[in-house]
Amino acid sequence: MSGIRRFVLSKKTLVIASVIIVMIVGLLVTWLLINQKSDNTDGTNTISIQPEYQTALPSGKSIEELGGWSRISPPKTDPVYAYSDKIGPVGISVSEQLLPDAFKNDLDNQVAELAKKFNATTQIDASGTKAYIGTSAKGPQSAIFSQDGLLILIKSQENVSTADWIKYIQSLTLASKY
Helix, strand or coil, rough: HHHHHHHHHHHHHHHHHHHHHHHHHHHHHHHHHHHHHHCCCCCHHHHCCCCCCCEEEEECCCCCCCCCEECCCCCCCCCEEEEEEEEEEEEEEEEECCHHHHHHHCCHHHHHHHHHHHHEEEEEEEECEEEEEECCCCCCEEEEEECEEEEEEEEEEECHHHHHHHHHHHHHEEECCC
16 A cells, blocks of 8 residues: 555645646746847847857848847857848848858758748759758748858748849948958
8 A cells, every 4th residue: 555655645745846847848938039039238229249150141231220230149158130121011030140160062952942941942043052942831931041141031920922032132242340
């Protein structure tokens, strides 16, 4: 009888421990998400964040006009920065990072493989830049491509025409580092 009691007690202890672990993990994830939103701890807006590498912006627009950079990667990982813009009336989010080392020897295939993971299988050509577009059933799209040593991912809130995707990708040019 005491063996059964120990089993029930240990099962109860296991359940309680599991609940506590889930609560701790949930709090940790919440804390990380809250603290990841911005690298700025001085309360200034995201315009003061400057990527450590040269970035691409739409021709004729400054990062200030686009609302500034936001770091969207965790602090101890390779940096990924993003800004918001529009293609016509459609809101987009553009994220940029340096090409991962693994991409450098086989760029076209690595970008194509990454695009497949995002279900971005429609290939377009924007004046020599191969981009891959994926469309979700609800309308938002993703575009993935490499340009000037950067890996760029654009997410749209709604469907964007192929011609507009090409025009926007063609408009991206290297911006001054500072």
